[in-house]
Every structure is written in structure tokens, then in C-alpha cells.
Amino acid sequence: MNKCRVVITGMGIINAFDDSSLCATKEEYWQSISSGKSAVRPWQPKDTEDFPVKYAATVNFDLFKEQYQASLTDAPLLERRGYFGLVAAKNAFKDANLTSSIRIGCATCSGVPEIHESEMLALGSTENYPESLKEHRLDKPSELSHSGLASTNDRMVSAIAESLSMTGPVININGACAGAAQAIGVAYRAIQRGETDAMLAGGADSVTNTRVMSGLYLLGATATSSPKKAALCSPFDQGRSGLVAGEGGAFLVLESEASAKERDALIYGEIVGYGSSLDAYKVTAPHPEGKGAEAAIVSALHDADLPPEKIDYINAHGTSTPMNDVVETQTIKRVFAQKNSSVYPLISSTKSMIGHWISAAAAPEAIATVLATYHGVVPPTINLNIPDVNCDLDYVPNQAREKKIHYAMSNSFGFGGINASIIIKAYNYADK
């Protein structure tokens, strides 16, 4: 089968590095992450004291709504993350200068349905909740009456597809923290086989609500704070204590090279490999030897027909959890040590700056990876001061580094052992 080459012709993102502004373009995003800026700041759920999770990388939602009021006017009611996704997707579409004259689809991901505090309050007590649901959501139509609809898993992808008049495959994936990577992989292959000309691929998530944050805390996954020490996202550092949640939306436009060239589109990079795997180990922990992670990496390399030494940079899953960072490091060492054990790709974790977007995490990380190859700069891992003794590779601590990148890999290893790796190639216009 002749496979189309798949290139990246657009990127859109929504997140925030402070409370008073939004990060709404790939240029702002790149400026922030390449300068090592942190989006993590104090957070607590509404009307709740003493909540054990105290830091997150959040978006000022009032500011977001104010700024995007016009573009959301005709949007159906969505969850918070759905709005982020819709805006990011539209921004990517615009960045690619796309029109609906070609066949376009969308692949995205969803995690735990969002239920925000105000909705919780409207639901009322445990004993009579079916009745209170009816009272609050059906008999008295209000914003709340639609929230059940808003939280169905395909709500965001359908809103994007409808608003951009898509006719290609429209797909929603549940892949835990590898969800957006799987969406990008599925989209890449759909174009490769000629199912569609282009796909918007990525995701959006928001876990800054009591329900999901509690779930993450109960799993023991979140970073801990003390009065003396803020909970920072510090992947590969010996003091790391867990993930710090982030939120936002990020989408890439994937397009067949033929279509992009015909439109004379600017090409930021090329996707050349994708692999996914399952740990088949435990739902509560990654395989201790990184068996599943290794399978995804090897599968992506095989798909790209590349030997490991060709990879110049790895955008790590790098969650800042004690176990992930060690397992990921050992896995990388095992896969990439085949020829010369002293030379490994540079590695960095974008999560150290923007937090963990859970199901959508791979989307801003894929954008960071594409921009790293495009600019020839490896963004840093911030908050990395004293590396864990078991994390002994070059994670580009605290400061970006210039490097010509021919091939870069983005890794995503989700809860329950759902893994995905993507390989990006710097696009060479002269390359046939």
C-alpha cells in the first residue's frame, strides 16, 4: 500500500501562564516554554478549605469567556474543557489557513466527565438525587439542565466537527493520559491510508474540579505541599512528589503532504512514526521494567523505519511522579543504548512548566515537540535541581538548549498502562 506522507500545517493552543492573561497562540506558547516559564500557581476548589491539593496550572475561565465570547456564541453547551478544545481547534484551523474544500476530520480524546462544583450543589443530597436531578435539570431548564449532555464523551469533537463543516472521520478516544497521543496517531494513519486529506488532532482537558482532583489525590498521584514547600512539578528531580494538574486545549492540523503542497501551506514538521501498546500489568502502576512503554517506543521507531540513534530529542511523559520518571528513564536507556551507551537523545518534560493535562497531555507536548524541531531548540525541564540518582540522563535542566533536531519523539504513558509514542521529523522542503 502506498502511504501518504503526513505533515503538520497548523497548531492552536489555549492555556495560561498567569491569572491575568491567556496563552492563545503557538508563538506565545513557544516563547513561554522555551524560556522555562511555569504555569503552576496556587489553586483550591471553590468554597472549599483545606483541600489537600493546593497547586495547579489553571486558566482564568472568566477571562477566557470574555476574550472568546464572539467565537463561542453559536457553540453548543460544553464542559469547560470543551470550550478550550473548540477554541484551540479553531485556532489551529486558522493557523493552517484551511478551508472546508478538502476532506477534513477530527480525532480527539476525553477523560473523566467534568462535573463542576456548582452542578454538584444543584444535584442535592445523596438520598434524593434522582428526584433532584429531575427538578434541577429537566423541569427547570437552565444551564444545569444541559450539563449531562455537555459531559458526554464526544461532545467536544462533535462541536468542533460541526463548527468547521467537517466530512472526514470524527473520532473520540479514551486513552487515559495517552488519549491525545492516540488521537494524533489514529489521525496520522487515517491520512496516511488516504481516508481523508486532513485531520485536526489533539485534545483538551480540565481536572480543576473537586471530583477529579479528589480522585487523583486518592490515587496518590498528586504532588504534595507543605507550608515550607510548594508542590512543584519537578520531573526527574529527587524531591519530586507527584503530578501537578494543568488545563487547556491544543490541536494540530495533520495533512497529506500532497494537499499541503497544493495549498502552498507552511509545513512545520512531519509525522513519521506512531506506536501504541498496553502494559497488560496493573491498573494501578506502570510495568516496573517499562515493558509497555518500550513496546510503544519500539513500535513507533519500527513504523518510522528508524534506528534509535536517529532520535535527537525526546519529549518525555515526565509526570514528576516517583515511579514514572524512573521507569521512563530506564526504558529510554534500554532502547537507545543499543549502539553507543554514552550517547542518548536529549530529554525534557513540558509538564514541568504547564502541568499535566491528563487525557489531553500529549497535545501541548506534541506541539512543543514540533516547535522544538522547527526552531532547533530543546525546551527545558524546569524545577530540576538535584536529579534522582536513578534519573541519570540529560533532561535539559532549567534552561533551553539549541540543537539541530532531525527526529524527535513524544512519549505518553497513561494510567492503566496505555502507552503511545509519536515521532516527528523536521520537514525538509527539498526532501523527496
Added chain:
Amino acid sequence: MNKIYLTLGKQSLPGEVDSSRLIQGENVIAKDISSQQSLGLVKMAAFLEDTDLKHHDVGRVVRKTSERQSRWVIDTALTTWKKYNDKVDISTNDDTDTGLFLGLGTVDCEDDDLPISFNGTLHNYAQQMLIEAKPLAGLILLNSTTASHIAQLTNITGVNCVFSPFADAGAQAVIEAFFNIQEGNCKQALIAGGSPKITPWYFLHHRDFFQQRKEHSIFPSESAVALVANDRPQDADACLLKVKRTFSGLIKNDFPMMKDLLTELSEHKIPAPQHIIYTGDCHLNNSRKEKLAHYLPSKKVHYIDRLIGYTGAAGALHGIFFAVSLLKNSITTVNITSPTALVIAEGFNGQICYMVIGEPNE
């Protein structure tokens, strides 16, 4: 044309109805449901018995981190995989040769409704969440946890994806398996579909769906179903000849894609499908009926949701089982040597998937 082969597995429907009984004229019997539970949207629903999975010898953590939909799907998937392993020797295959593709409904809450309801203030809610919620509650709410459990229990480690939440999701699972086998990313794939448990939250998610279908008396049904796809005709029940998928938005104009599909079938000298099996919708408006009659004149249309209830992401796989039963029993409208059936799975928001099913020796 590279077709793939399907070996049917377990089909779990209320009342133990299966596709062979459906083509004999039986259907799933729905029961009364209170207006309080259904939020006044439907009067009947069909419920599937819960399973504790103990007969599969699964560990405590699997049971503690799965809710009803997840358990039904795990049960059907494990039963199917065991049956397939008994039939086909896969011992020479590498673990990564097998893919796993699921279509599931949105998981909204765990079995006892935590963590979506609470007493008192938000502060109390937070406290209640942290004290009363199960430590692994967060995992229960992830659809991907079901994939994780099935992988652990079958040792499947290959390419994978979980799709959700409506009728197209099960078809997306089949379509991705089809392409991944064709493209050499796996040699075989376990595919399963599940319907979410029926709760008040289910009705909130499906409010518009049921409101728009009130006059057709559609009822929701809980179910799970699984099959195996591979590249070998031995022991197969059917083959999957062609797949397509499109987004048609709320206008649901999918006929350009159907035209392409029929053209491609014709180029490969495959006769137009004699049966059309719809899931995800139980009624077409006059305009869509006319167009369907134009492209596929005199073909028998089966609205499987009228027989088994609306089963969401499981519907596409039930549609395949139904198609296979029709083909195996030679129930065709015309006398042709290689009959085929077309399963059309529609997502609620305009996703439409097509799967052309043929006999295994086609």
C-alpha cells in the same frame, strides 16, 4: 481487496436473547422503569444482570476498579478470547501481535453513585470525597481502565484504542481493527462493545436522543458483545469486506459516502448489500429513506435497535452478529451466490460508519 475475518464471540443481551433468536422473530423484552429513574424520558428499559467476574478468576483490584458496564465488557471479552484461543492456536504469536479495540459508553459514576452525589455544602462534598470515596474511584471513571483490565487478563499488549460514547464508537473499534490488521500493525484483534449502565445520569447524557425518538417508543438496553478479527479465513464466521466512516453533522447527509462505498464494491465485483442493518437510529425521515431506496433499491432494512433496544456503543457489534446470522441462514431477498450485508452505525451527533459483511468464503 484485503478483507479481514471475524470470529464471533459472546453476545450479552437482556433475557439471553442472541442474534440467532432475533432473526427468528424474537426480541429483547423491556421492563417498566419509573419516571423518577428515567427522568420521564422513557417508560421501558432492558437491564442486564450484573456479574462479579468471579468465574473468570479475576483479582480484587479488577473488581474494585470496575463498574457495571466495565464488568459486562470484561466478561464478554474474556469469554470470547478464551473461546477463540480454544479454536485457534495463537501460541506462536508475539503478545504485541494482538490489538485491543473497544467501544464504550460514557462512564458517569460508580455503582453506588459516588462520587456524584453528596450532602450539604461544597466543603462537605470535598470532605466526603476524600473520606468516603474509594481510593481507586478515579480509575473507575476512566473508560480506558476496562482496556487495562482486559489487557492484563488476556496478556494483549499490542496496538489499542477505546472509542466512545455512541453507536458509532463500536464501529470505530471494528474499523480501526480492520485497518490495523490490513496494515500489518497487528495480526488479530479482540474487539468489544458495551452499553453504559442505565441510571439517571445515563438519561441526562441521552436526554435529547430519547426526546427526539419519543414517538418511536425506543427503549434503552444494557448489553455487551465481543468478537475477534484476524487475517485468516479458518474458523471464521464472516468476513469484513469494506469499511467507511464520515461525519455528516446534524443534517445527516451521508449519501455521498454511501455512493463511494457502493462504487468501490462494484469495482471489486462485489454485489450491493442485500440487507441494511441500522443501529444508532430507529427511524429515517422520508428524505433519507428516499435516498437510501435510490442507492440500494429493494433492499431489506433492519432497524436493530427496535429489536434489542438502544445499546449505544455495543450496537454496531450487535449489528454485525445480526448480519452474520442473516447470511448464515441464507435469508436473502434475491438469489445470489455471495450475499453481503451493510451495517450502518450512527453516532448521535452525525458520525456515521459503514461496514460491509460477507460470508467467510466470499
